[in-house]
Amino acid sequence: MKELGQGFKKIYRTNGWLFVLMALILLASLALLITSLVTLNPNAATVKVAYSDVGGYVDGGWSSMFAFSLFAILFGFLHNFLIIKIFEKNGSGLAYVFAIITLMLVLGAFVVLVKLLGEA
Numbered sequence: 001m002k003e004l005g006q007g008f009k010k011i012y013r014t015n016g017w018l019f020v021l022m023a024l025i026l027l028a029s030l031a032l033l034i035t036s037l038v039t040l041n042p043n044a045a046t047v048k049v050a051y052s053d054v055g056g057y058v059d060g061g062w063s064s065m066f067a068f069s070l071f072a073i074l075f076g077f078l079h080n081f082l083i084i085k086i087f088e089k090n091g092s093g094l095a096y097v098f099a100i101i102t103l104m105l106v107l108g109a110f111v112v113l114v115k116l117l118g119e120a
Helices: 002-014 016-039 062-090 092-119
Strands: 045-050 057-060
Touching: 002 016, 016 057, 016 062, 016 092, 045 062, 045 092, 062 092
Parallel strands: none
Antiparallel strands: 045 057
16 A cells, blocks of 8 residues: 555656546546435336447346446546556556546446436
8 A cells, every 4th residue: 555655646746647637537436426326216116227239228226326336436446546556567658548548438437327317
């Protein structure tokens, strides 16, 4: 854990834009986590939980919506730790690419969640 803290400080001191991307990932993941938990409706028998292959929506249990909360935790914390490790091993280039892809995944998950909630 001490190594991660040192890696985080090194990114903060040497690479400000990567630090900003990591902060954006954390904030977007927290927004996804809060949105997914607040909109969770355990009283509903079925909710829209996914898109199907042919463009329709798939019904499922409300507990399936926990996947968005798990994705938010995974993206927000684990991916920031992975960015630190990639930065330490391979430098900032690959860390930037991984951070941008992670941010796009978080925003994509947020869009899917909003679409599913709009159809419920």
